[in-house]
Amino acid sequence: MAQATAKASSKNSVPLSDTTVRGLREGALIVFGAIAIYLLSSLITYHNADPGWSHSETTDHVRNAGGVAGAWFADSFLYLFGYLAYLFPIMVAYVGWLMFKGRDDAAGFDGRIAGLRAIGFVLTLCAGTGLATLHFADVSQLPLNSGGILGDVVGFGLTGVFSFLGGTLLLVALFLTGVTLFTNLSWFRVMDETGRLTLSLLNRVIDQWYRLRDYVEGRRARMEREEVVEVQKKKKQKRKPIKIEPVVETIEYSEREEKERQAPLFEPPADEALPALALLDVAEAKKNALWN
Incomplete structure (x- = not known):
């Protein structure tokens, strides 16, 4: 039924x-x-x-x-x-x-997971109030103190049994465990991500430092080159222009050169006029007859 x-x-x-x-x-x-x-x-x-x-x-x-x-x-x-x-x-x-x-979860509500999250929240709350009572300064604006009534009970109760150091270590362990259960947070992953981000930030800072140093050195070298160029320009402006003048050398004849100078071997013709152009015509006629 x-x-x-x-x-x-x-x-x-x-x-x-x-x-x-x-x-x-x-x-x-x-x-x-x-x-x-x-x-x-x-x-x-x-x-x-x-x-x-x-x-x-x-x-x-x-x-x-x-x-x-x-x-x-x-x-x-x-x-x-x-x-x-x-x-x-x-x-x-x-x-x-x-x-x-x-x-989009097809499994629906899971009571075990909800129970674990509730336990994690309670652990976080209790351990956090104890740590606040032991290590945080009291503020006058609060009704009681940094950890409240629950912090007094948990914090002073554990320190009375495990001493201040032991109670603090136990509260820190309970707090981290409670946060993990409540939020499903992995502290090992947090440490890995923190280390990775720290190294990445450090590498970026070092890279920026090298870039800044190269920029400063390059700017300094450029300024030095500009100063050298300015000095050279000023020197060129003060320098007198170069004048190129021909050098005329007078030839001096010695008596020995005059004595050793060779005398002409042939007498020059008396008539220095050019031969007649008709001589060329006769030569051309003889040349044609030879070919024929």
């Missing part, structure tokens, strides 16, 4: 469409985001003169941005958890993000 009823109910149940599921998840993200912003603004604008749980103040003017409700929330959570009260807006926003991020 029970099996038949279950089968009938399964047949009658109609699954929601993808559009409806997507709308619900987006709506959850918007609602949780608005709540997170309201809680965060209430904590940031906390004023010890506003009405709250830790004191009895009656005033008509509320300075908190969240109104009376925001003032009571900020006073209560800061008194209980100190600075770690800021984790609650972060948790609310993170839950909304997880609901929106799982819009």
